[in-house]
Amino acid sequence: MQKFTTFTGIVAPLDRANVDTDAIIPKQFLKSIQRTGFGVNLFDEWRYLDMGEPGMDNSQRKINPAFILNQTPYQQASILLTRHNFGCGSSREHAPWALLDYGFKVIIAPGFADIFYNNCFKNGILPVVLESAIVDKLFDLVTQKTGYTLTINLQDKCILGENNDSIPFEIDEFRRHCLLAGLDEIGLSLEYSDEIKSYEQKQKLQTPWLFTDLMES
Amino acid sequence: MAKTLYDKLWNMHVVHDNNDGTALIYIDRHLVHEVTSPQAFEGLRLAKRKLWRVAANLAVADHNVPTTDRKNGIADPISQLQVDTLDKNCDEFGITEFKMGDIRQGIVHVVGPEEGATLPGMTVVCGDSHTSTHGALGALAFGIGTSEVEHALATQCLVLKKSRSMRINVVGKRATGVTAKDIILAIIGKIGTAGGTGYAIEFTGEAITALSIEGRMSLSNMAIEAGARAGIIAVDEKTIQYVKGRPYSPTGKIWEQAESFWNTLHSDADAVFDMEVEIDISTLTPQVTWGTSPEMVTSITGLVPDPEQEADDVKRGSIEKALEYMDLQPGMAISDIQPDVIFIGSCTNSRIEDLRSAAKYVQGKKIAETIELAIVVPGSGLVKQQAEKENLDKIFIEAGFEWREPGCSMCLAMNADKLRPGQRCASTSNRNFEGRQGQGGRTHLVSPVMAAAAAIHGHFVDITENIEA
Numbered sequence: 111m112q113k114f115t116t117f118t119g120i121v122a123p124l125d126r127a128n129v130d131t132d133a134i135i136p137k138q139f140l141k142s143i144q145r146t147g148f149g150v151n152l153f154d155e156w157r158y159l160d161m162g163e164p165g166m167d168n169s170q171r172k173i174n175p176a177f178i179l180n181q182t183p184y185q186q187a188s189i190l191l192t193r194h195n196f197g198c199g200s201s202r203e204h205a206p207w208a209l210l211d212y213g214f215k216v217i218i219a220p221g222f223a224d225i226f227y228n229n230c231f232k233n234g235i236l237p238v239v240l241e242s243a244i245v246d247k248l249f250d251l252v253t254q255k256t257g258y259t260l261t262i263n264l265q266d267k268c269i270l271g272e273n274n275d276s277i278p279f280e281i282d283e284f285r286r287h288c289l290l291a292g293l294d295e296i297g298l299s300l301e302y303s304d305e306i307k308s309y310e311q312k313q314k315l316q317t318p319w320l321f322t323d324l325m326e327s
Numbered sequence: 328m329a330k331t332l333y334d335k336l337w338n339m340h341v342v343h344d345n346n347d348g349t350a351l352i353y354i355d356r357h358l359v360h361e362v363t364s365p366q367a368f369e370g371l372r373l374a375k376r377k378l379w380r381v382a383a384n385l386a387v388a389d390h391n392v393p394t395t396d397r398k399n400g401i402a403d404p405i406s407q408l409q410v411d412t413l414d415k416n417c418d419e420f421g422i423t424e425f426k427m428g429d430i431r432q433g434i435v436h437v438v439g440p441e442e443g444a445t446l447p448g449m450t451v452v453c454g455d456s457h458t459s460t461h462g463a464l465g466a467l468a469f470g471i472g473t474s475e476v477e478h479a480l481a482t483q484c485l486v487l488k489k490s491r492s493m494r495i496n497v498v499g500k501r502a503t504g505v506t507a508k509d510i511i512l513a514i515i516g517k518i519g520t521a522g523g524t525g526y527a528i529e530f531t532g533e534a535i536t537a538l539s540i541e542g543r544m545s546l547s548n549m550a551i552e553a554g555a556r557a558g559i560i561a562v563d564e565k566t567i568q569y570v571k572g573r574p575y576s577p578t579g580k581i582w583e584q585a586e587s588f589w590n591t592l593h594s595d596a597d598a599v600f601d602m603e604v605e606i607d608i609s610t611l612t613p614q615v616t617w618g619t620s621p622e623m624v625t626s627i628t629g630l631v632p633d634p635e636q637e638a639d640d641v642k643r644g645s646i647e648k649a650l651e652y653m654d655l656q657p658g659m660a661i662s663d664i665q666p667d668v669i670f671i672g673s674c675t676n677s678r679i680e681d682l683r684s685a686a687k688y689v690q691g692k693k694i695a696e697t698i699e700l701a702i703v704v705p706g707s708g709l710v711k712q713q714a715e716k717e718n719l720d721k722i723f724i725e726a727g728f729e730w731r732e733p734g735c736s737m738c739l740a741m742n743a744d745k746l747r748p749g750q751r752c753a754s755t756s757n758r759n760f761e762g763r764q765g766q767g768g769r770t771h772l773v774s775p776v777m778a779a780a781a782a783i784h785g786h787f788v789d790i791t792e793n794i795e796a
């Protein structure tokens with residue numbers, strides 16, 4: 111995973127609450143067995159006027175000019191500003207994959223759905239939770255000046271606006287550490303192999319029914 | 328110190344405490360399906376990692392499988408490839424899989440409990456948000472993303488942050504015709520789709536005790552729709568009777584040991600929760616969603632809301648967008664809404680009891696002429712078999728329903744079963760998001776008996792008015 115330290119980018123405002131993962135990447139695209147290539151279908155039903163199917167030539171499709179990501183310069187946006195409960199619904203990791211593949215590295219909202227929030231970190235995306243009132247202010251700034259940029263400093267846990275105002279944000283230390291160092295979580299957990307094994311031995315004696323093997327006889 | 332059920336389940340699975348609110352938690356059971364697993368297996372291959380405990384995993388294809396004639400495989404080559412990829416991965420890594428054609432194949436959250444593969448006291452994960460379903464058995468069960476699927480396969484553990492705890496105490500007696508589905512929809516209507524974010528919910532109270540295990544599963548299934556990853560319910564005699572005798576349930580001495588342990592799986596009387604919610608269902612009526620989020624729900628006797636009455640700007644905007652998408656007028660009676668399609672199925676409501684309640688309503692009746700399609704999709708091959716033994720299939724077919732093969736089907740429309748743009752569906756599934764059942768499709772979430780009644784009358788009806796007890 112790529113390391114995340116500081117990052118500057120154009121902020122796209124998506125003024126909707128409860129954006130669900132079906133909206134972020136509709137299910138027909140989940141049939142892919144790859145991790146990449148989802149960006150062109152990010153927000154497919156809002157972004158295009160026709161019905162999207164896997165394998166289409168997306169450059170030939172009719173785009174919806176009213177949708178924010180189809181307006182210049184938001185094709186180049188890398189920070190998404192949105193409303194509460196972003197990423198609710200299905201656990202599909204295709205949602206952060208699609209956001210990342212499109213170019214988003216940071217998502218700012220007053221709140222995220224749990225699974226989505228978690229999935230972002232696994233893919234080097236930083237979800238930033240800010241108070242509603244601050245998100246409202248950012249919406250004002252971003253809608254008043256097209257192409258407004260923000261700088262995210264994960265080291266110092268703050269966001270800088272164009273006027274250099276600093277907004278602090280909170281994040282779990284473990285998650286911050288993993289993002290900063292670009293760590294492989296599986297590798298980290300495997301360092302506890304001995305503890306996992308001794309847990310299994312102990313638990314097998316205490317609660318053997320938890321270890322029923324699901325093998326076909 | 329007094330402990331909640333969540334505390335107990337958490338504590339017994341801690342492998343390593345990081346002392347910062349996170350811990351390495353052992354996973355007893357991992358369920359795998361075709362949509363969220365291919366990239367995880369690919370990741371394992373790339374890193375040359377093995378499975379930690381092969382026999383802890385159970386796989387089944389459900390999202391992409393066709394529900395009509397399966398003799399010729401899957402018509403859509405991309406769906407076929409995804410199912411083939413699961414078969415190939417399971418064969419290569421040695422994971423037990425119920426393949427298409429196996430009588431045990433079905434929706435992963437129906438199959439797990441049915442097989443005794445998910446049991447009280449377990450930690451259960453699956454790359455699927457509705458894994459919360461298994462919490463109804465007194466298990467700590469929650470959905471994960473694909474990176475965590477890979478993590479669970481490789482380590483049999485996950486690094487988790489402990490959630491806050493919420494108790495939702497449900498009191499009062501259900502009126503006849505009011506189901507677990509109505510209870511959970513009412514709860515979501517009350518606390519909102521983000522109300523449970525960051526929490527593990529425990530459902531308690533006389534109304535929960537009164538539910539069957541199948542009803543409890545419908546309830547826990549939709550905990551995620553209230554934002555909570557887990558929705559757990561204490562073990563009682565019903566749980567133990569449900570689990571007994573299932574293929575992977577323990578037997579003999581180990582059963583006895585398990586049973587006495589399971590009887591401790593409830594919150595201590597004086598346990599303290601971070602949040603308490605109480606809901607009285609004695610006057611609850613059947614629920615119908617009118618919008619594009621499960622919290623947009625009201626009673627069958629209610630009206631479509633008027634956005635003008637909403638003071639909050641963001642909320643008003645959401646209602647306006649939802650009504651436009653759903654093509655509904657403010658103030659319209661819910662009972663005047665006329666679905667075109669009826670879908671009885673999904674991991675919320677495709678178990679035998681659900682099918683029985685719907686069949687009982689439609690018996691001897693015919694679906695309305697305005698209904699374009701009415702399908703019943705059993706949750707698993709075994710549910711289908713049982714239903715056929717009871718002649719439920721004949722009742723449905725007589726009434727004008729189609730009787731299908733098991734799978735997710737029109738719950739999310741990844742297979743051939745989908746709504747056309749503009750079609751309106753009475754659905755027993757769990758999500759009414761835009762496009763969920765097919766692009767431009769409009770979904771109203773209801774209980775199985777409410778869906779059955781809508782099929783017969785051509786519009787939603789208050790079944791409590793004329794239901795025989």
Ligand code: SF4
Nearest residue numbers: 457673674735738739
């Ligand atoms: S039935 Fe629907 S909600 Fe349940 S697992 Fe399948 S797609 Fe998901």
